[in-house]
Amino acid sequence: MTGIKLEFIGDPIPWQRARRNKNIYYDPQFQVKKNIKWEAEKQLASTFDLELPLATALIVNYSFFFQMPKSWSKKKQMLKENTYHEGKKDLDNLLKLYNDSLNNFLWIDDCYITLITASKRWAYQGKTILEVIL
Numbered sequence: 001m002t003g004i005k006l007e008f009i010g011d012p013i014p015w016q017r018a019r020r021n022k023n024i025y026y027d028p029q030f031q032v033k034k035n036i037k038w039e040a041e042k043q044l045a046s047t048f049d050l051e052l053p054l055a056t057a058l059i060v061n062y063s064f065f066f067q068m069p070k071s072w073s074k075k076k077q078m079l080k081e082n083t084y085h086e087g088k089k090d091l092d093n094l095l096k097l098y099n100d101s102l103n104n105f106l107w108i109d110d111c112y113i114t115l116i117t118a119s120k121r122w123a124y125q126g127k128t129i130l131e132v133i134l
Helices: 030-044 074-080 091-101
Strands: 003-009 019-021 024-026 058-067 113-123 127-133
Touching: 003 030, 030 091, 058 091, 091 113, 091 127
Parallel strands: 058 113
Antiparallel strands: 003 127, 019 024, 058 127
């Protein structure tokens, strides 16, 4: 099985709906989506030889790691490391942003994703790990 692994450093960002200012609609996350695509392109530039975008059934595995607050004691941080994050930032909104950002780059459309596994966890450093299995 062939696979792709991407890592995005920084706390995961959830998807936000398009906004309206008078009669003008705009995407508040236009630049965020552009940065996700740029980072993926940078990581895949030298290590990947498949033809992109992919147009086949895909299995995608997401791991979202949220940085623990600095106000937590060292003991609490050790107890919470790698445990499930139960707070705000809905899992489905996290998935939407990354799936939509990688449309027409990594895959033609996110409708090709046939199976998704995802988790939110606490960590010392915020990051998102995306694994695609072909």
